[in-house]
Amino acid sequence: MENERLVNNFKFWVDKEIIHCKIFNNFDGAKEIDDLENIFLNQIFKLSGDVHMPILFDMEDLSFTNAIKVFKFLSNNTLIKSLVLSKTFLVHSLPSQISLNVQSFFCNPGAPDLIFKNSKSAVKFCINDTRTYNSLN
Secondary structure (H helix, E strand, O other): OEEEEEEOOEEEEEEOOEEEEEEOOOOOOOOOHHHHHHHHHHHHHHHHOOOOOOEEEEOOOOOHHHHHHHHHHHHHOHHHHHHOOOEEEEOOOHHHHHHHHHHHHHHOOOOOOEEEOOHHHHHHHHHHHHHHHHHHO
16 A cells, blocks of 8 residues: 555555545535635645546445445535546445435446445456556557
């Protein structure tokens, strides 16, 4: 893990050319949207060093309700989307995965975000996404 950073209820780091963001269980979703946006934008910018990398949001510790709130914010945020290659989400349960997949399809029908229950599959997707992107450039 490179450059591990703990900011409020989030831990950011880079591993295997993937920006990881662990969202801790004590996240209450009550922060102002501007504050959240600044946290994510600053950390992504600092860790990426102007290189487009995929980001993996680990929401396994979040309650179902908080996972939906966080996902809606992150999935719809165009500024975050402009800084990363792709957004991938990791959740703890099949109901969360199904709900977020439906939400993603309706919010971003052209390029829905991917939601995984298995961390190895999520990391594998991010690595393949980076390889594909690099082979085209």
